[in-house]
Amino acid sequence: MNAKPRVAFLSSRIDWISLQILILFVFTIVYTVIIWRVEAPNAQTTLDIFRAVVKAVVPFSQYALLCILGVFELGGTLMLLYFHKIEQATKQGREQGIEQGLEQGRSEAHRAWSDWNTRRQEAEAKGLPFNEPPPSNPENGTRK
Numbered sequence: 030m031n032a033k034p035r036v037a038f039l040s041s042r043i044d045w046i047s048l049q050i051l052i053l054f055v056f057t058i059v060y061t062v063i064i065w066r067v068e069a070p071n072a073q074t075t076l077d078i079f080r081a082v083v084k085a086v087v088p089f090s091q092y093a094l095l096c097i098l099g100v101f102e103l104g105g106t107l108m109l110l111y112f113h114k115i116e117q118a119t120k121q122g123r124e125q126g127i128e129q130g131l132e133q134g135r136s137e138a139h140r141a142w143s144d145w146n147t148r149r150q151e152a153e154a155k156g157l158p159f160n161e162p163p164p165s166n167p168e169n170g171t172r173k
Contacts, residue, residue: 045105049097056093061086138165 061082068081141164152159 045101049094049101052097053090053094056097057086057090060089060093141165 064082064085065078068078068085072078072081145161145164148161149159
């Protein structure tokens with residue numbers, strides 16, 4: 030798996046930075062509008078509204094940034110763990126499938142050899158000529 034480059038700030042992935050900034054921007058705008066609507070009826074001047082909004086939005090944006098980074102990092106870590114488990118299960122399943130395939134191939138080769146030997150013995154018991162070639166040797170793939 031290719032490791033994506035990371036930015037020094039909280040070791041966040043580069044391809045996530047623009048999305049994190051966009052989400053933070055949208056959250057901040059929405060929260061600013063909510064605070065503005067709540068504070069507007071109580072304020073005497075526009076400066077009072079502006080002060081109330083800044084006083085509420087600055088701490089919010091700091092916490093929102095930490096929450097967004099945390100969600101992205103936690104989500105990314107969980108995805109990496111999930112994909113690692115999937116790769117392990119796939120590898121284990123592939124190895125198990127190869128083992129089962131080899132075992133099935135061996136049993137089929139032994140069964141073919143046993144069936145050929147049974148037909149040969151029956152033909153000998155009846156006194157009939159038996160000129161069927163033997164199957165491949167299950168051990169090395171050659172004929173008898």
